[in-house]
Amino acid sequence: MLLSRYLLPVLKETPAEAQIVSHQLMLRAGLVRQMAAGIYAWLPLGLRVLDRIASIVRREQDRAGAVELLMPTIQAADLWRQSGRYEAYGPEMLRFPDRGGRELLYGPTNEEMITALFRDCVKSYRDLPRTLYHIQWKFRDEVRPRFGVMRGREFLMKDAYSFDMDEEAGRASYDAQFTAYLRTFAAMGLRAVPVRAPTGPIGGNLSHEFHILADTGESELFYDSALDEVDLADSEAPARLRALYAMEAEEHAKVADCPVPAARLARRRGIEVGHIFFFGSKYTESMGMEVQARDGQLVHPLMGSYGIGVSRLVGAIIEAGHDEHGIVWPDAVAPFDVGLVNLRVDDDACSATAADLQQRLFAAGKQVLHDDREARGGEKFATMDLIGLPWQLIVGPKGVKAGTVELKRRATGERHELSIESALSRLAG
Ligand code: ATP
Ligand code: MG
Numbered sequence: 001m002l003l004s005r006y007l008l009p010v011l012k013e014t015p016a017e018a019q020i021v022s023h024q025l026m027l028r029a030g031l032v033r034q035m036a037a038g039i040y041a042w043l044p045l046g047l048r049v050l051d052r053i054a055s056i057v058r059r060e061q062d063r064a065g066a067v068e069l070l071m072p073t074i075q076a077a078d079l080w081r082q083s084g085r086y087e088a089y090g091p092e093m094l095r096f097p098d099r100g101g102r103e104l105l106y107g108p109t110n111e112e113m114i115t116a117l118f119r120d121c122v123k124s125y126r127d128l129p130r131t132l133y134h135i136q137w138k139f140r141d142e143v144r145p146r147f148g149v150m151r152g153r154e155f156l157m158k159d160a161y162s163f164d165m166d167e168e169a170g171r172a173s174y175d176a177q178f179t180a181y182l183r184t185f186a187a188m189g190l191r192a193v194p195v196r197a198p199t200g201p202i203g204g205n206l207s208h209e210f211h212i213l214a215d216t217g218e219s220e221l222f223y224d225s226a227l228d229e230v231d232l233a234d235s236e237a238p239a240r241l242r243a244l245y246a247m248e249a250e251e252h253a254k255v256a257d258c259p260v261p262a263a264r265l266a267r268r269r270g271i272e273v274g275h276i277f278f279f280g281s282k283y284t285e286s287m288g289m290e291v292q293a294r295d296g297q298l299v300h301p302l303m304g305s306y307g308i309g310v311s312r313l314v315g316a317i318i319e320a321g322h323d324e325h326g327i328v329w330p331d332a333v334a335p336f337d338v339g340l341v342n343l344r345v346d347d348d349a350c351s352a353t354a355a356d357l358q359q360r361l362f363a364a365g366k367q368v369l370h371d372d373r374e375a376r377g378g379e380k381f382a383t384m385d386l387i388g389l390p391w392q393l394i395v396g397p398k399g400v401k402a403g404t405v406e407l408k409r410r411a412t413g414e415r416h417e418l419s420i421e422s423a424l425s426r427l428a429g
Contacts, residue, residue, distance in 0.1 A: 001336070003371045007044050009033075010383055020216040022318035023148030025327050029387045031314070038145025038153030045387060046314065048335035048367075050156065053313050054135050056187045056332060057158045064180035066131040066160050071113050073137050077103035079112045083286045092140045106139035111283050111305055114161045119289035125165050128291065128301060131173055133160035135310060150271065150315040151218070160306040163284075165293065170302040174206060174278045177306040179238045181210050181274050184308065186232045189330030190320060193227055193270060195246040206278040209248075211270030214319040218271065220249035222258075225266040271316045278304040327388030328411050336369040337361075338427055339389040343377045343396040353420070354395045357405070364428030385410065391427060 011028045018024040026032050031046030042050055058068065077095065080086035094106040107113070114132060122128070135158045145153050162173035178194070185192035192210040211221060223246035230240045245260050249267075252258070258265065283289070284300040293299050309316075321328045329335070338361055342354040354370060361368045369389065371380050377396075384392045394406040399417070407423050408415045418426065 001367075001369050003369055004373050006369070008383075008387070009043070010386060018148065020147050020150075020319070021322060022150065022216070022315040025318050025322060025386075026148050026315065029327055032149060034148075038142060038151070040149055040152060040154070040311075045335045049314050049317075049329070049333055050311060052333045052335075053188065053317075054156070054158070054310050057135065057184055057308055057310060060180045060184040060187065061133050061158065061160060063183070064131070064176045066133045066177075066180075068134060069132055070134050071107075071110055071117070071136060073107055073139070075105050075107045075110075075113055077105055079116055080105065082116070082288075083112050083283055085112065092142065094139050094141050107136075108138055108140045109157075109305075109307075110134070110136075110159055111161065111303070112287065115283040115287045115289055115303070118161075118163060119284075119287060122163075122291060124291055125293050129162065129164045129169055129173055131160055131162040131176070133158060133306075147216070147218075148315055149311045152311065155309065156311040158306075158308040158310055162304040162306070163301040164303075165291075165299065165301060167280075167302060170278055170280070170304060171206070174276065174304050175238070177276050177304070178208065178242070181276065181306075181308070182232060182238055182241070185210065185212070185273065188313065188317060188333050190273075190317065191228075191232070192273060193221065193223055193246055194241050195221060195223070195248060195270070196251075197248070197275065198251060208242075208276050209272050210274035210276075212273055212316045212320055213268045214271050214316065215269055216271075216319055217269035219269065221268055221270045222247050222249060222252040222260075223266050223268070224260045225264050228266070271312070271319065272309070273313050273316050274306075274308045276304065276306040278302075322388070325382075326386035329388045329390060331390045334388070334390050336367040336389050338366055338368045338391045338393055339384040339387070340368050340370040341377075341380050341384060341392060341394045342370070342372050343380070343394065345372055345374055347397050347400075349400045350395055350397050353400050353405075357393060357395065357420070357424070360424060361428055364424075366428055393423060393427070 009030045014024045015027045030043050032040040035041050077086055093108055098104055138157045139154050142153055145151055164170040164173055190212055194208045194210055197207040197209040224244040227244050230237050280302045281300040290298040318327050342350055344350040358368050358370045390410055392408040399405050404417050405420055405423050406415055406417050
């Protein structure tokens with residue numbers, strides 16, 4: 001991709017409206033633009049990150065046996081009347097009529113819709129268990145949209161829904177999602193703390209939130225610092241993490257005897273990037289979904305729901321990975337793998353070498369953003385540091401004469417002068 005043909009409106013100054021570093025950097029690095037309060041356009045660079053996050057989420061959902069579908073953003077109010085949540089949901093729900101006066105809403109979540117869908121296709125215990133998910137835009141008319149995409153009004157969520165015949169099977173579905181969440185966040189280079197959560201208006205009795213630790217997080221957490229030591233690659237990690245204590249401060253305050261010795265009790269702020277619930281038959285009962293059990297009885301399947309804030313994660317990953325020069329993307333979610341910097345676009349040898357490198361990296365399956373703009377070196381370096389691609393490959397006239405290029409690792413700042421061939425094999429080998 002040639003930067004001279006790309007849409008990358010970087011800003012030199014920190015926008016005054018952005019209070020936290022991820023929001024500032026997302027605007028400065030040209031990832032998003034606000035179109036209305038809490039409503040964002042995803043510019044090309046931001047969209048690439050969003051897509052990569054979504055594909056990691058998808059891969060881990062698929063690995064856990066969940067099945068993808070796609071439900072619409074717009075829902076009928078009548079669907080929500082069946083569960084009784086239409087009145088209960090409050091002003092966060094965006095409601096509007098169509099031209100025939102039928103009441104519609106922009107979905108803030110999809111329990112009702114998935115229950116109705118499943119009710120209409122499934123009648124027997126043979127069709128259970130099932131976990132279905134989609135990755136779709138949601139709208140919640142938040143009182144205070146802020147921090148950019150972290151608390152937007154329109155945001156992208158992965159929401160999964162499990163249906164099981166009994167409590168034991170339902171808990172197994174919950175556990176499969178719990179494990180998938182740990183893998184999902186780890187694959188993005190994040191360490192997420194599972195926090196026992198109250199279930200709130202969604203009902204039910206088993207729930208965890210997953211938080212990324214960051215000083216700018218909206219939630220205050222108390223947790224057993226032994227959580228920091230758990231090896232996420234260990235197959236015992238989910239069980240270990242669940243056994244350890246972690247609570248939001250508000251909930252922690254309600255516990256009199258804190259089970260964690262004072263010396264081990266850590267207090268940090270967190271960003272909620274995922275939330276899972278097991279709530280049983282709340283929706284299958286209210287919406288009349290029954291299946292025939294093996295013994296012929298009709299039963300209401302038990303459900304769980306499992307959300308991941310896909311667009312919020314873009315901000316959370318930046319909160320967890322940046323320095324004074326800009327974003328430092330983990331390799332797995334970076335918008336491009338390599339930023340190729342041509343320091344002298346007016347030098348034929350430089351431009352020919354850069355064009356050749358772009359082609360060869362592309363052929364090796366690498367995503368390359370090639371800065372072929374007529375601009376000073378200093379500006380090109382500042383842009384590359386700001387947008388935070390994992391590698392910078394720098395082509396200059398002196399090096400080209402000697403057959404070398406410079407390779408810089410964004411995260412560490414390490415630079416190496418290498419022959420063209422060894423730079424290529426480092427990046428694509
Ligand atoms: P919060 O407590 O942050 O308001 P929530 O508990 O209302 O979130 P859930 O219903 O659990 O949110 O939604 C699942 C996930 O969707 C959350 O864990 C979060 O990552 C994401 N999410 C929720 N609201 C927003 C929002 N306004 N903007 C961006 N992401 C959001
Ligand atoms: Mg939540």
